[in-house]
Amino acid sequence: MEDTCFDQLKLGDERVLSAYFNRHGRALLLFAYRIVADASLAEELVQDAYVKLWAARHRLESDAHIKSFLYRTTRNACIDHLRSTDYRMQAVSGESLAENSIQTDSDLLARMIHAETLQLVYAEVKKLSPTQQQVFKLTFVEGLTTEEICSQLEMTANAVFIARSKALATLKRVFKDTDLFLCLTFYALMERSADFPTLT
Incomplete structure (x- = not known):
């Protein structure tokens, strides 16, 4: 191809x-x-x-x-x-x-790899169920507590926990050899930027 x-x-x-x-x-x-x-x-x-x-x-x-x-x-x-x-x-x-x-060539390569990994995170988040996407973004982008998420989405605490756990389990499975915490941190920073287009 x-x-x-x-x-x-x-x-x-x-x-x-x-x-x-x-x-x-x-x-x-x-x-x-x-x-x-x-x-x-x-x-x-x-x-x-x-x-x-x-x-x-x-x-x-x-x-x-x-x-x-x-x-x-x-x-x-x-x-x-x-x-x-x-x-x-x-x-x-x-x-x-x-x-x-x-940047040196090694810096350029590192940034290329990081940008492409982050692109994969975006793609995988889009594959989550609508509920998992909402809980994921409210948790890692908005920084809401479980109680606040329950109130906003009209879900029980147990349902929020399950949705968040499933979302993280999916991402960990996909990015098992990658620093997922680092990717999620940068993902959150990008999503919080008022200047940067967010996921739909």
Whole structure:
């Protein structure tokens, strides 16, 4: 499937861009947002990365090259934006925000992995039952107590406990080799941001 998409891209089939956006778009958005802390800007920079991908399609060597190209292009665009406004940050704090945001290859890889893991968390949360999603978000995003959740959802404490336990058990099963607590913490921070689009 990946080879087919890559071949279609090289041949100039614009429709295949949507497949690559579905594959990497959400993780790239999270990746960019962590750097620029602005959801609208992050979305714009990611869209630009796909425009550049299309323009550079003839130079790409493999499907894996596409992923690397998208992350590096997005990272560079984020840093270019920070540099363009950096003089304001330096005037306030005396520090260069752009220079502090420049990452080594190992830093870039770590952020790629983290963004893609978080994308998986979003995807798995969406697979939970509606009740489990509600209890999960009220617990880990809103920080409500069991009593408050019971009142808001008109559920018993036992029902809330069961829904939360099932949700966590599902996520632990999927992310058994990952630091689930870290993922949930960052998930909650992203969801609480008024600037970042929440799950529907």
